[in-house]
Amino acid sequence: MNKGKRSRTVVRLIEVSLTLAVVFGWYCFGYYSQRSVMEANPVSLQSTEGMTENTDGKATEDIEGGTAGTSDSSLLASGIFAENRVEWQGKEYRRNTYIKAILCMGVDQKGGLNETTHAMGGRADGLFLIVQDTARNQFKVLMIPRDTMTPVTITDLRGNVVGKDLHHLTVAYSYGDGREQSCEYVVEAASGLLGGLQIDHYLAIDMEMIGQVNDAVGGVTVTVPTEGMEKRDPAFIKGASVTLHGDQAEKFIRYRNTDEGNSALYRMDQHQEYIKGFFQAVKRTARSESGIVEHLFNIVQGHMITDMSKAEYLKIGTDALGMGGLEDEDIFTVPGYGITGEALYDEFYAEESELIPLILKLFYREDGNSGG
Numbered sequence: 001m002n003k004g005k006r007s008r009t010v011v012r013l014i015e016v017s018l019t020l021a022v023v024f025g026w027y028c029f030g031y032y033s034q035r036s037v038m039e040a041n042p043v044s045l046q047s048t049e050g051m052t053e054n055t056d057g058k059a060t061e062d063i064e065g066g067t068a069g070t071s072d073s074s075l076l077a078s079g080i081f082a083e084n085r086v087e088w089q090g091k092e093y094r095r096n097t098y099i100k101a102i103l104c105m106g107v108d109q110k111g112g113l114n115e116t117t118h119a120m121g122g123r124a125d126g127l128f129l130i131v132q133d134t135a136r137n138q139f140k141v142l143m144i145p146r147d148t149m150t151p152v153t154i155t156d157l158r159g160n161v162v163g164k165d166l167h168h169l170t171v172a173y174s175y176g177d178g179r180e181q182s183c184e185y186v187v188e189a190a191s192g193l194l195g196g197l198q199i200d201h202y203l204a205i206d207m208e209m210i211g212q213v214n215d216a217v218g219g220v221t222v223t224v225p226t227e228g229m230e231k232r233d234p235a236f237i238k239g240a241s242v243t244l245h246g247d248q249a250e251k252f253i254r255y256r257n258t259d260e261g262n263s264a265l266y267r268m269d270q271h272q273e274y275i276k277g278f279f280q281a282v283k284r285t286a287r288s289e290s291g292i293v294e295h296l297f298n299i300v301q302g303h304m305i306t307d308m309s310k311a312e313y314l315k316i317g318t319d320a321l322g323m324g325g326l327e328d329e330d331i332f333t334v335p336g337y338g339i340t341g342e343a344l345y346d347e348f349y350a351e352e353s354e355l356i357p358l359i360l361k362l363f364y365r366e367d368g369n370s371g372g
Helices: 003-040 169-175 180-193 207-216 248-254 268-286 292-303 310-322 352-363
Strands: 051-053 059-061 085-088 091-095 099-108 123-133 138-143 149-155 161-168 201-206 220-223 241-244 304-306 331-333 336-340 346-350 364-366
Touching: 085 352, 099 180, 099 207, 099 352, 123 169, 123 180, 123 268, 123 310, 138 268, 138 352, 149 169, 149 180, 149 346, 161 169, 169 180, 180 201, 201 207, 201 292, 207 248, 207 292, 220 268, 241 248, 248 268, 268 292, 268 310, 268 331, 292 304, 292 310, 352 364
Parallel strands: 099 201, 138 331
Antiparallel strands: 051 059, 085 091, 091 364, 099 123, 123 138, 149 161, 201 304, 220 241, 336 346
């Protein structure tokens, strides 16, 4: 082989080696990213057995009407509230059409609510359902623990749906696009948790906006409910009354002692306290600023995702101002118990025997009763 041919051969070998290196590098990167996501969001993905591939390349389940990764035959899992009529313990109930369910999400996602890579988005850390009685102009709130275990939709990094698996409700958001699709995945998972209950609307807000909204109503006064919060702010002594300003609002809502199991569950006391305080602050501010509701929504406009029109969410806010106070008896929490799972992650499980009558109380009426 002459010198020219040897040179060309060496160059060709180098080119092939570089190509293989690049391909191998991308493969490792993809594998590492996928593994990082799964370690950050621990989930036991079901096998691809029993899955078929559509012509568009997306995987779908072969299981007829079932949920991969779960074997729960409970009434909630069977979708007891997917219908307007329900029979429970010998009585019949009908969905109260005057009562609307609006799922609110406080999203922890760096850089705002922008589109992200699937399975690597933010999390819906603050979750609660507004229960609006449009006939009586009354509001109640159902708090949903972020670590509640329920079937969630799982996607790969390209957004293809892999299936469903039992997982923390908070991570349902991360498998979407960081915007509408993420919200829809959370709505789907929350509805499943609540036995197929129809959720009428959703509204998600970037948690980074808490301070601005808090200060727009002149600060929010709370009573510190949790031990040890002074580690985050010297003013946060249990039992103390504090008017939150600036970043204090976010500190108050986010604080939890990660050295304790199920600390996110205990943090819900802070969420409940803040919701009550914020509601009172808005009502107080409205006495001097009639347009406060619209002003608040304008502040978060670019940091909010909702399937409601502006007229719809402004009416909800205005109606809320017209009602009385929001007291402890108006705020409920999904009943259940918290444990530390095998992977040392906190897990919360709803107690069906208590959750079913609570949903009936909030959204249904016994058949034969008059009124809405």
